[in-house]
Amino acid sequence: LMRGLLQAMLRQAEKVEPQLKAALRGGQAAGGMTARERMALREGSIEEAAAILNARQFVQRLIEKDRETTQAQMVWALGRIEPTELDAMVRQLARMRGRYASLVLEYGQSERPIGKLALEELQGLRERIAEFEHGFEMIKTAILDGTAEVTGVKTARL
Missing domain, CATH: 1.10.287 (Helix Hairpins)
Known part of the structure; x- marks a missing residue:
């Protein structure tokens, strides 16, 4: 359910941000982020990430955070x-x-x-x-x- 919701958000972000689609086609996967922005993403919270990311990047970060958190819980639980x-x-x-x-x-x-x-x-x-x-x-x-x-x-x- 969560993955489907996040994928729907990604599709909506693609509709709203045509310049992002063009940048991604041009091979700019990082979306032109600065080194400071990339470091904030790695070390910061979702709230901090939301302040510097566009919609597509934000949803990708949510998916990554979900995967990391789930993996940590699986290790703990199993x-x-x-x-x-x-x-x-x-x-x-x-x-x-x-x-x-x-x-x-x-x-x-x-x-x-x-x-x-x-x-x-x-x-x-x-x-x-x-x-x-x-x-x-x-x-x-x-x-x-x-x-x-x-x-x-x-x-x-x-």
Whole structure:
């Protein structure tokens, strides 16, 4: 959601600032910032950055700050992951997928309409599967970008 909002802000900034688009096409990725401005961006807060940046640069800084903050929180929250923890998660996800498929097949063979309780069970299971899959993807991404460490696995640097 946040990424989509930031991308929409970027598109709006491009509409409002045609000279910025021309500068970017000309290879001026830094947007003509002075050394003082670049240093303020690296070391300052979002509020300080807003005072010296155009809209596109500001949104790019927000995206960078979001990535850095998320990485720091992932390192803090996950710590070092044991391979057995990942194995247990994979097994649990597989069990939920198997249970869901089994129920769909069972209900599909029934002559009578599916009841409300059975439908709620399917829906709840599908939602749990989606949440587990989303979390699993986040963890795999964290492992690949080096913000999560797995015991016995070399840290990836993409």
